Amino acid sequence: MSSRFNVAKLGLAVSGLVLIGASWVGLRYPENNRQGAENPKVDKLKLQPGFKAEHIYSPSENKQGSWVSMTFDDKGRMITSDQYGGLFRLKIPAVGSGSTQPTIEKLVISKDTSIGMGYAQGLLYAFNSLYVMVNNRPSKQFPKPSGLYRLQDTDGDDQFDKVTMLKELKGEGEHGPHSIVLSPDKQSLYVCSGNHTDVPKMDAYRLPSNWQEDNLFPLIKDPRGHANDRMAPGGWVAKVDPEGKRWELMGAGFRNEFDIAFNEAGDMFTYDSDMEWDFGLPWYRPTRICHVTSGAEFGWRTGDSKWLPANPDNLPAIVNIGQGSPTNVMSGMTAKFPQKYRQSIFAFDWSFGIIYSIHLKPKGATYDGEREEFISGTPLPLTDGVIGPDGAMYFLTGGRRLESDLYRVYYTGNDANTSALTPTLTAEHKIRTSLEKYHEGPNPQAIAAAWPNLNHPDRFVRYAARIAVEHQPVAQWQEKALAETDPVRATQAIVALARQGSADLKSKAIATLLKIDYNKLSESQQFDVLRAFELIFLRMGAPDAADKAKVVAYLNPHFPAKSALLNRGLSKDLIYLEAPNVVNRTLAQMDLKEEPGMKNLNLDPTTASSDLILRNPQYGMDIAKMLAKVPPLQQTYYAVMLSRAESGWTPELRTKYFTWFGNAFKYEGGRSYVGFIDRARKLALAHVPKDQFEKFNKLSGADILTSSGNDLVKSDYTPKGPGKRWTLDEAVAAVDNAKMSPNYETGKKIYGAVLCSSCHAMQGSGGDIGPDLTQLGTRFSNKDILDAIINPSKAVSDQYASTIYILKNGESVAGRQISEDKINYSISQNPFAPDQIRKIPKKDVKSKRYSPESIMYPGLINSLNADELRDLMAYLKAGGNQSNEVYKAGGK
Numbered sequence: 034m035s036s037r038f039n040v041a042k043l044g045l046a047v048s049g050l051v052l053i054g055a056s057w058v059g060l061r062y063p064e065n066n067r068q069g070a071e072n073p074k075v076d077k078l079k080l081q082p083g084f085k086a087e088h089i090y091s092p093s094e095n096k097q098g099s100w101v102s103m104t105f106d107d108k109g110r111m112i113t114s115d116q117y118g119g120l121f122r123l124k125i126p127a128v129g130s131g132s133t134q135p136t137i138e139k140l141v142i143s144k145d146t147s148i149g150m151g152y153a154q155g156l157l158y159a160f161n162s163l164y165v166m167v168n169n170r171p172s173k174q175f176p177k178p179s180g181l182y183r184l185q186d187t188d189g190d191d192q193f194d195k196v197t198m199l200k201e202l203k204g205e206g207e208h209g210p211h212s213i214v215l216s217p218d219k220q221s222l223y224v225c226s227g228n229h230t231d232v233p234k235m236d237a238y239r240l241p242s243n244w245q246e247d248n249l250f251p252l253i254k255d256p257r258g259h260a261n262d263r264m265a266p267g268g269w270v271a272k273v274d275p276e277g278k279r280w281e282l283m284g285a286g287f288r289n290e291f292d293i294a295f296n297e298a299g300d301m302f303t304y305d306s307d308m309e310w311d312f313g314l315p316w317y318r319p320t321r322i323c324h325v326t327s328g329a330e331f332g333w334r335t336g337d338s339k340w341l342p343a344n345p346d347n348l349p350a351i352v353n354i355g356q357g358s359p360t361n362v363m364s365g366m367t368a369k370f371p372q373k374y375r376q377s378i379f380a381f382d383w384s385f386g387i388i389y390s391i392h393l394k395p396k397g398a399t400y401d402g403e404r405e406e407f408i409s410g411t412p413l414p415l416t417d418g419v420i421g422p423d424g425a426m427y428f429l430t431g432g433r434r435l436e437s438d439l440y441r442v443y444y445t446g447n448d449a450n451t452s453a454l455t456p457t458l459t460a461e462h463k464i465r466t467s468l469e470k471y472h473e474g475p476n477p478q479a480i481a482a483a484w485p486n487l488n489h490p491d492r493f494v495r496y497a498a499r500i501a502v503e504h505q506p507v508a509q510w511q512e513k514a515l516a517e518t519d520p521v522r523a524t525q526a527i528v529a530l531a532r533q534g535s536a537d538l539k540s541k542a543i544a545t546l547l548k549i550d551y552n553k554l555s556e557s558q559q560f561d562v563l564r565a566f567e568l569i570f571l572r573m574g575a576p577d578a579a580d581k582a583k584v585v586a587y588l589n590p591h592f593p594a595k596s597a598l599l600n601r602g603l604s605k606d607l608i609y610l611e612a613p614n615v616v617n618r619t620l621a622q623m624d625l626k627e628e629p630g631m632k633n634l635n636l637d638p639t640t641a642s643s644d645l646i647l648r649n650p651q652y653g654m655d656i657a658k659m660l661a662k663v664p665p666l667q668q669t670y671y672a673v674m675l676s677r678a679e680s681g682w683t684p685e686l687r688t689k690y691f692t693w694f695g696n697a698f699k700y701e702g703g704r705s706y707v708g709f710i711d712r713a714r715k716l717a718l719a720h721v722p723k724d725q726f727e728k729f730n731k732l733s734g735a736d737i738l739t740s741s742g743n744d745l746v747k748s749d750y751t752p753k754g755p756g757k758r759w760t761l762d763e764a765v766a767a768v769d770n771a772k773m774s775p776n777y778e779t780g781k782k783i784y785g786a787v788l789c790s791s792c793h794a795m796q797g798s799g800g801d802i803g804p805d806l807t808q809l810g811t812r813f814s815n816k817d818i819l820d821a822i823i824n825p826s827k828a829v830s831d832q833y834a835s836t837i838y839i840l841k842n843g844e845s846v847a848g849r850q851i852s853e854d855k856i857n858y859s860i861s862q863n864p865f866a867p868d869q870i871r872k873i874p875k876k877d878v879k880s881k882r883y884s885p886e887s888i889m890y891p892g893l894i895n896s897l898n899a900d901e902l903r904d905l906m907a908y909l910k911a912g913g914n915q916s917n918e919v920y921k922a923g924g925k
Contacts, residue, residue, distance in 0.1 A: 074438060077410045077885060079837070079845050083371075083446035086408075089125060089133050089439040092431075097121060097139075099431035100439070101360075101416040102212075104156040104163070109422045112140070112163060113439075114153035116416075116432055120165075128425060128443050135439075142184065142193050148175045150184060150196060154291075155212035157222065160275045161185070163193060164222065168209045179205045181213070181224060181277060199277025204230030208260075208268070212292040212361075217299040221272050225303065227289035228260060228267040228333060235271065237281040239328040239472045241503050243532065244285070246334050247346070249567050249609050250316075251677045251716055254336035256708025256743050259310060267333035270303070270325055284329030286340075286347060288318075292362040292417075293325065294378050296393060298456035300400075301325040304359035304380040305333075305350075309652065312356075312659045313702025314709055315670040318342075319638040320357045321350030322380060322391050324399045326493060327469035328500040337673065337709060342635040343598055345528055345561045346568070348496060352391060352402030355638030356645055356656055357382035361417045361428070365390075369424025369449045376454060379407065379418065383432060385648040386413030398461035398493035404639050406844050408442065411648050411837075411886045424451065461491040468494070471501035479505050484513070488521035499525050507533045515541045520549040524561045531568035539573035543580050547587055556596055556633070563588075563602030570609060585612045593622055596630030597667050604671060608678050616681035619671050620689055628667045643862040643871065647835045647847040647884065651892075654864070655703060661866040664700035668693070669710070676716035687721065687729060694733035698745060711742035750782030756896040764819045767899040768906050777915045780908030783901055787893055796913040810910030810919070818909060822894055825887035834883040836860070841879045846871075 074088045092100050098115025105111055111123040120140040126132045142149025152175055155166030163184040171178050180201040184193040202210045208227030216223055235242075244265040246252070254261040268287030271280050283301070290303040303323050311317040316339045323331055332340030332347035342349035361381040365374045378391040390407035393400040408428075414435050418428035424443070431437030468486060471479035479501050486498035502510060511534055514526035527542050534542070546565055554562065566584060570576065576584060589612050592603040600622060607615045622628065631637075642660060646653035672693055682690075694714045698707060714733050721729050737745050757763075784795075793806045809818065820827075838846045838858065848860030848871060857872040858881075894902055911917035 073885070075440075078413070078440075079406070079409045079839060080442065081405075081407055081843055083444055084408075084442055085445050087128075087133050087441045087443075089427075089441055090123070090135055090137070091436070091438050092121070093435075093437040095137075097137075099416075099434050099437040100429045101432050102153050102156045102166075103417050103419055103427065103429060104158045105419060105422055106158040106163070107161070111135075111421075111427065112156055112158065113429070114151050114156055114165070116154070117152060117434065119148045119151035120153070120156075123439075125421075125441070128423060128441070133441070140193065142196065150177070150182065150193075151175065152177070154210065155224070157213040157215060159215050159219075159222070162275075164213045166210050166213050166224065168205055168211070170205045179203070179210050179230075181210070181273070183277065197277075199273070200233060200280065202226065202230055202233060208289045211290070214293050214295070216272070217295045221274055223270060223272055223283070223293055223301070225270045225287075225290050225293050226268060227291070228263050228287065230268070232266065232269050232282065232285070233280065235282045236279045237473065239281065239283050239469075239500070240266070240285055240330055241328075241500070241532070242282070244330075245571070246338055247568065247571055248334060248338040248340065249571060249605050250338060251673060251713070252336060252338055253673070253709055253712045253716070255310065256705050256712055256741075257310065259308075259705075260335050263335055265334060266330070268305070270301070283327060284325045284331070286329070286331035286333050287323070288333045289359070290323070291360045294362045294364040296364055296378065296456070297366055297376065297454035298458060298462070302351075302362060302378045302391075304354070304362050305331065306359050307356060308703075309356060309655060310703040310705040311709075312655060313664040313666075313700060313706050315666045315673075317703075318636060320354045320359050320382070322352045322354065322378065322402050323348070324351050324493075326399075326465065326497065328472045328497070341598070341601065343557065343560050343633075344564050345492075345495070345499075345525065346532070346564065348493065349635055350402075351393075351400050352404055353636065353638050354380070354382070354389065354404060355640035356384070356642060356652065357387070357640075358384040358652075360415055360432075363418055363420060365420065366454055367424065368420045368426060368444075369451055370426075370444050371446070371448050372450045374407075375450060377405075378402075379426075381415040381418060381428070383414050383416065384652045385645050386410045386415065387648075388415060388418070388428070395457045395459050395462065397459060397491040398465035398497070399491075409648075409845055411847075411884060424449075461489075461494055464489070465491075465494050465497045468497040468501050472497075472504055475505055480510055480513070484510075484522070487525040488519050495521075495525055499529050502526070503529050503533050507535075511538060515545050517545065518548070520554060521558060521561075523549060524558065524565050527565045528561070528568055531565065531572045534573070536573040539569060539576065540580055542569050542573065543576060543584060547583055551587065551591065556599060559591075560598055560602050563599070563606055566606050567602075567609075570606075576610075581610055585610050589613070589615075593618060596633050597628045598630060598633045600628065600667070601634075601670055604674050608674050611678070611680055614681070616675065616678050617686055619675055620686060623668045623671050623693060625667070626665070631667065643869075644846055646862050646864075647849075647886075657863045657865045658701040659703070660863055660869075662699065662701040664697065664702055664706070669697065672697070672717075673709075673713040676713045679720045682720075687725075688732065690717070691729045691733040695737075698734050698737060705743070707738070707745060708741075708743040711738055715742070750779070750786040752783065752786060752896040752898075752901055754896055754898050754901075756898065758892065758895050759823060759897075759902070761816070761820055761823050764823065764894065764902060765816050768815045768819065768903050771903045773900070773903075775904050775907030775919060777908065777911075777920055779901070780904035780906075780911075781913070783897065783905045784908050784913075787896075787905070806909065807912040810912055810917070815906060815910070818906065819894075822889075825889040825893075826885060835886075836881050837884050838873055838878050839880045839882075840873075840877050842877070846873060847884060 075086050078086050098118040100113045101116040103113045113121045122138045124136040152167050152169040153165045154168040157164040165182045168179050178201050181199045183197045185195040187195045208229035210226045210230050214223045266285035268290050269285040270283045272283050273280050287305045289306040293303045307320045316337045330347045340347050360383045363379050365377045380389045388408040390405040392403040414430050416429045416432045421427050426442040428440050483498040483501035486494050489495050514530045517523040517526050594600050604619050642656050646657045697710050795806045835847050836850045848862040850860050852859045859870050861867045863869050907919045911919045
């Protein structure tokens, strides 16, 4: 193939596994109207039976940017926005018309700039207007700041000529202002923003606005600086009238919810993001589907202060998904799909290219969510989607200036249902919604209605009742709270009082809790009591000596408990209170390899982490490294909590404790794992006598850390850079025009630093995931090799490709097939732990195919400067042989 050689022969398509750069490069195919197996953009999609996909358009191939938001107007035309550009309007041929080629118009809006309106992460056509959520830092190219805008056509020429800013919002970027959705009654708008967007002054607050961090856990902000200045309440959702005059906060406590959707019952749902830098740490929370009720709080806090789902003052997810990057959320209500999909919420994951169908099953006042993989593809960086007027699903890929595509998916079967959906309203659902009307402010009927429901068996009802109580003047109910004798009502009432009452009620609030018979409570009720004590200490202040002794006497006999959840709550309270023997008892818990009851923390994902590794090398390799050396989560929790303990230490206990830190650095976590462990280590060292500091500093791993504490000192080579996003032409020129002789030792170190040796053998040593590279230089030119490194997915040898298994239940699994027998396929999913084998029963597999994507990340060389690139290339061409001609004068 001349210079465009067959990558399958070279085998570099499964070379190094280092994660360099910050983008995921998609496959590039010419724009065409071919569908099905003839169009590779469609062929890569995994669909549910009965569904057909069409590739409609590629804006990036037509120099129209990377589209991230869409809506349909009242004439059935689609309006889209480039993430860093303008608005476009499309007329799309109907399904079955024989063509998918749309007519496209760029909306000018105004003559002020080349982009009259755009940079939108949310679009909604409603009330004869186009609402635009701009997400932007003003610049000469586009001077409009972030905020909610309304566009109107005032002269009837079918063009928007009036632009009104309804509200400026302080925040921009990927955690800035996001989507706009029409309310179920079609009378209002709902908007949502990520945790880097300030909550503007609201006209009303369903969630009381006296939010705080509310965590006794020692605060450690992200060591690499992410969101360090972002405090409570995190991401938020607000209800807005069509004129943008009245804003009401509906819920908060998200990390970065990108979109919201309503089901047929009028309930709101979102898909909140995780923090991948927290992998392997006890405060990591997977991406999750949340039912956002009135006044909801979901407990995002900066750094390590994220709340547990079990905290009674926040709500749990209805389903934990797993690692990913959530974007669009939409309801299937208006889709021309089978009934189960019309009653689903669809959630988009940008990182791993999956559209999940979340099947909602009423459960009390909320729902159980069952996850199904509706559509997936590799790569498929999903940005936005809507159900069109024709009942088909339309979705976009792109974002971060990546290749962008528009697709349509429709159902071809006979069981599509378009009749009105009848919501299933349980008795608990009706109670919850009846209580939510008291979230609007003081109401003389609120206490009588809410108080009896503070001990309702349904958690969402209890939550709604407590929020209703908190909206009433505290003087009306504080004595009632202090006198309450029902243990569950008393606990919830004291939670409310701690949040809304004055500090002079502290001792009485403690006394109310101490009257509760702890032994007669369920595990969740016991944890609620522990949280109520914590909130008293946080909001009202430390207890006096007498109360402190009473609380210690009350809690101390119950630690350790038989569940990880209770032990987190008990250790937190007791270490704060300096309870006798709490240090040695907590250290004893750290001896456990796996503590019982970890699943009760409600942090386990439903999507297996190993199934995500090969879907996207940029993010998957972080997961792979962690799964190869998983840190002990509960031990880490205890270790961080003990960092605040000043008393109760002996030399033996300190030796044991600080030895744990030294060992903790041997595990793998997310990007901030090492930094978090180091910050906890330093907090603990602050309590060590000065004459013992050096001993415990060294014992706890000081010598193996860099000066920042964010990384381990590596004995191997670290690229010096500065790197760049190398293009093929630039890389070839840098190598071919080299004037200096290459350095063998440096090239060898770089080869190891970018982890080529993890997958490839050279000179008899290295991995076997990819082919031997010893003879590489005898067969291929510099351009051939560099093209394979920069564009690893052009072709992938069947011998080394991963396989995608489509299961009969609609799910898909990716892995490298190692072997098979009559019963199972044996696959390896983790390049860092190739011996970890997963068996897939053949009876569960519907079909299988090779993945078109290499597991090698395209940005392999992007951390290298020109000299380093030349040294690496010389080592590759020499096949690791120092005597090769490459190292002789003038050799290339």
